Amino acid sequence: MEDMKKRKMEEGSNNGSDETSTTQDYLRSLLDPLNKPQLVDLLSRLGSQYPSIAEEIKSLASADPVHRKLFVRGLAWNTTSETLCSAFQMHGEIEEGAVIYDKATGKSRGYGFITYKHMESAQSALGAPSKLIDGRMAVCNLACEGLTGASTTPDLAQRKLYIGGLSPEISTEMLLHFFGRYGEIEEGSVAYDKDTNESRGFGFVTYKTVEAAKKAIDDPHKLLGGRTIIVKLADTHKGKTVQMQLPAPMVPVPVPMAAAGYAQPGKAPAGGGAPVGYPYPQTVASYPASSYPSPPVAPAPFPTQSQISYPQVSAKKESLGLSPTTPVGMGGYPYYYPKQ
Incomplete structure (x- = not known):
């Protein structure tokens, strides 16, 4: 008898699970053609009537931190993480909040992040995005939007x-x-x-x-x-401001001829192919050797003159009182010695 009861209970539970799955499949087939606004309206009405459904919706919405994390910009340089959290805690329980600092200088970068525990807290903070913190007007938006948040509008x-x-x-x-x-x-x-x-x-x-x-x-x-x-x-x-900071116009600078062993504009490279610096195709011009003038002959460093010869002058011994001897002097000229 006990075995029969157990079997009936198991069969009843199996039938119940089968019926539940069949009901879910049936409801899914009904909800699938509905668009998003219709589904949102339906769930909001059910959540307002049944608290259990409202809690389920809240847990699903807060599961992903992308819906709870805020990006806060425009912070004062002396604003700390504690000051930032105290300014946003009025909207709900904060799970995490911090000001971002520069690693090199250790100074604030002027922005931070706030992550709430529940999504409705983040929505409440977004309802009043501007907050005066330490004398600065800080603005927040969803972190997933980055700098392209609520302030980035066409107007x-x-x-x-x-x-x-x-x-x-x-x-x-x-x-x-x-x-x-x-x-x-x-x-x-x-x-x-x-x-x-x-x-x-x-x-x-x-x-x-x-x-x-x-x-x-x-x-x-x-x-x-x-x-x-x-x-x-x-x-x-x-x-x-941008117009004042525009760079000065670039002045074209002539390109110097390449060094030996490198391709030059208008000349074919050593390995063949089209010349560098001109659109392709390009024919390399050639000139006959006769078209070039012969190099001029360098002038002599000093003018040349013919050697001037002068006639020998014989000395008179009467006037000089000398007697000639055997010529042994320089240049073939005789030496004269005094008469003894």
Whole structure:
């Protein structure tokens, strides 16, 4: 009897599993033709009605960290990992957060990462992407998007402004407060020197709408910190900067003739083939030897003259009082000795 009961229980469990698999296959066949918006709407309604389904959806969505990891840029050079995490912990439990430092210098590179434990925390942080941290306006987006995040939109060139002529006393808070009168700011900061952490006299402000940026440019009253500041589109300023840094035009330099043993333009290489420096094909010009002039004869280093001979003058012994002797002198001339 006991064996019969066990068999019936096993058969019942097998039938139940078969029915479950059949039901899943049937539901899959129904869901397969649906598009993504329809599936999202269906699961959201089921999740709101059944808490168990909502927990299942949450665990599946948070399984991949790509949906929970944020890239944070625009950090101050003195912002630490602890300061970064404290600024983002209001949105939920943080699994990991760190500022990225340069290995060579040990200084901050101006950006970091925040990884939340749950996906909804990351979505909450993305709802308010701009945060003022240590006097700088930091902006976050999903790390999988990198620098091509939420701020990279087709109208970004009409929303981002360059602010020049700033006083050294103007901080990021003062800059954002001044330009906040024209509309909601998405991102903005004063540019600081990495080494000295002092203002470089300019900054950038990115509005969420093009209309706010136009208001800031068109307002004639641009006095901040006792100075008249410059407000214009950032792309316009960037274009002028690039134009000023263009390299000087290249001046063509004649190429010297190659050394012996190397191919020269217009002459065939030693191993045959087309000449170097001319388009192919190219015929090598040849000239007869008679077309070249004979080399000039070098002039004599000194002019030659015929030897001048002078007649011998005989000495008179009466006037000189000498008597000639046997000629033994130089050049065949006789010597004369005094008369004794």
